[in-house]
Amino acid sequence: MATTMDRRRLLSTAVLGGAGIAGATALGSLAPEAAFAAEPVKIEPGAPDPNFAEGRVTSITGSVVLLAGSDGALHRIQVTNGTSIWKFQPTTFDRLEKGDGMYVRGVRLPDGTLAADSLWANIVNLTAHIASVGRNVLHLDHHGKRLIGHVVPGTTAAVYNGTPAISDVSLLKVGGHVQVIGAWHPDTNEISIATVYAAN
Structure with a gap:
């Protein structure tokens, strides 16, 4: 299993246009059950997991997905060539649609964008x-x-x-x-x- 630093480096490389990045399934399972598994992240009790986002898609522009979270937060999700996508079965980015509900796990970038390593739609x-x-x-x-x-x-x-x-x-x-x-x-x-x- 890749360490958090390995994931951050791989996903940052993908966001910046690096080629040949390993698929996100090498970083973690895309099985639907994995969407509900808590990752071992040290966060304060009651604080949100910085490497997780959920909500409904409000727009898709290029490779960026905007989610309106159920808590009212707006999440900016960067999908890369290393992002694994599940929509009832493993699929591709072009199958995502406005209105889809999503769970996303990834790595938070300095600008607050979540670089997705695994994304589950609906x-x-x-x-x-x-x-x-x-x-x-x-x-x-x-x-x-x-x-x-x-x-x-x-x-x-x-x-x-x-x-x-x-x-x-x-x-x-x-x-x-x-x-x-x-x-x-x-x-x-x-x-x-x-x-x-x-x-x-």
Whole structure:
């Protein structure tokens, strides 16, 4: 694992136009679960993590993304040729859109810009109960709100009782409690399911 100084040097080089930078996946996992993992950063209790940003995209200009954070902060994100991007699956910068929700991890530059090493678009991590099961769809109850979870053949994985992930979701049961990691369809109550964790 690269040290924080290695990441800062690599990402700074990318921002300044350096060629041949290693992909950010060499610096950390792009798996959707990694978006919610806390990095070992020494910060004061209650202070924001300087190497993390979240919010909705308000504009994309060149390789700079502006995010309006849920806390009211405005974040300037520099995407580089070393940034790894996830939007339900690993993807490219041109797939990002205004209105997408994002989690970003990277390195804060002196001007306050966050140079992104990993960026997750529209990612959700929620717990729910299965209200009903249809063909390639789970109707979920999340704190009293109904969500539609789309099972994507060939991509969606299920983990039962901590066993290795498999593509078979047929063991999911109505009334079952699940944790779902997936991608939100902005401004809807629908998500595409990347991984569903169930205790059967």
